[in-house]
Amino acid sequence: MNMVKTGMLIAAMTALFMGVGFMLGGEAGMLIALLIAAGMNFFAYWNSDKMVLRMYGAREVDETTAPDFVRIVRQLAENAGLPMPRTFIIETDQPNAFATGRNPENGAVAATTGLLRMLTPEEVAGVMAHELAHIKNRDTLIMTITATIAGAISMLANFAIFFGGNRNNPLGIVGVILMMILAPLAAALVQMAISRTREYSADAEGAAICGRPQWLASALKKIEQGAKRIDNTPAENNPATAHMFIINPLHAHKRDSLFSTHPATANRVAKLMEMAGMAGMKVKSPWG
Template identity: 45%
Template sequence: MRAGEMRNTSLHPEGMGGGGWRHRLGNALKTTVLLAGLTALLLVVGERLGGPQGLIVAGFFVVVMNFASYWFSDRIALAMHGAQPLSYAEAPWLHAMVERLAARAGMPKPAIYLLPTRTPNAFATGRNPEHAAVAVTAGLMDILDRRELEGVLAHELAHVKNRDTLIGTVAATLAGVISYAAQMLFFFGGSLLSRDDDEDGLAHTLGNLGVLLVAPIAATLLQLAVSRSREYGADATGAQLCGDPDALADALLKLERGAELMPYDRAPATSHLFIVNPLSGGAIMGLFSTHPPIPERVRRLREMSALTPRSPRAWHSAWA
């Protein structure tokens, strides 16, 4: 993309990359596939837990969970982390910043929540821009300056604008259910891993053990399929939205270091919602990370900044 082209799209929120109808249609299709895949996994686990009766119970549970995932996944995600509403009186400057960014993006101002953890991070949730929320951690407020914080908030609002939040929260809710169901299969004991009246008891036992091992991995892989590309898109749209790609790049480097020093493992099924992976892990775990590598994200943002001769102050002046 040429420098002039990037400036034009950055100054017109409707032209921001990732927010078009093709992206929304793609997310809708991915959400459908995700729901279908996780539903199938849950039905298999239900059948293994209780045979035909377990399958019926799992089917009923799937209907309830799909309904709840669509309508209430944002509240579920916030509740998992003990997020509390952050009032205007508590942080008027933060509310003003979010309101300004939301206006630039042409969307309603989302609700703001605070997570009581020292790990610096943030995530957005909600089924659409009219029902969205942005959650920031106490640690995020401590280590970032306001320029960097604006970059992070712009990234999160980009997820809302790009319609990424629904698929992310649905994935978090259903992946958590799948993992929990697999744990039930393990903890309920030997009666569920074998059947006395089954002539192929050994085969059935091995099948259950296979489900026990595969279900959590499959749920994670389904999350991976919809997570990594979304982060690149939100970085680009967020950088255009705040007008300062370097601010978001600088923030990502700080957040990566903060996550390494203070990993946050509450509700691991929601880790893909955060701007940086809150879980600790080495090189091998990086292969299964729900986030693209921070160095690559920073490189792309630096290149984006270099495409224009404008300084960060000039970017902000263009938005004024």
């Protein structure tokens, strides 16, 4: 169901792009904006994992340097039928984690020192299962597609500012002005809605991977409390990366809203605890 919703949101953003393209740039402007945005995001798709890991000073670890953490990730990757991802630790007191990589063969997961210190091994397993779900679901690719379309819409709006837009649309100059203001906002809202949908999907898939939804539910509550109290300076300096983390590192909104990249933690926990009541979700412990 979440994948269907994601598909519908991407279709809505594509339709928005087509409409904005005609209103603001005509057919030629629409094509130019799409090509430029696609080129920028093609570069980001191939290099964003290296860039974001470097941005957060992530340190790659193995069985020698972080044996317990790596063992958990390895067992979960086997459960998920995924290749072993590169595994990183980020030196920050805020408990949090994210996944990156353009496909499962190039996946990477990162956890903060705060997360590894504050959470139990079971809760760490729940979190890393969620991140592996992002890799399995190819959410990086999905978000790259939406970023491409959203970027093209923003560029069309910029074209309208400098070149006056396509005034041959049914609303004339009024339509151009409205689209200049509203189109980028609408694209951002759809992009955030897709991000929230992928978080719910990763929660459900992660619960299946680790076999204990309550582990992730418990972890989410602890991470949210930690994120409210402890700053993540690199994230504050690079807010565009906030959507990557399992919990908003910028002191997340208390409830679902149009402008939130993450669902409300209480809603996520409720869904996970509902899953925990279902039978047959038991697997071997990641560290047993």
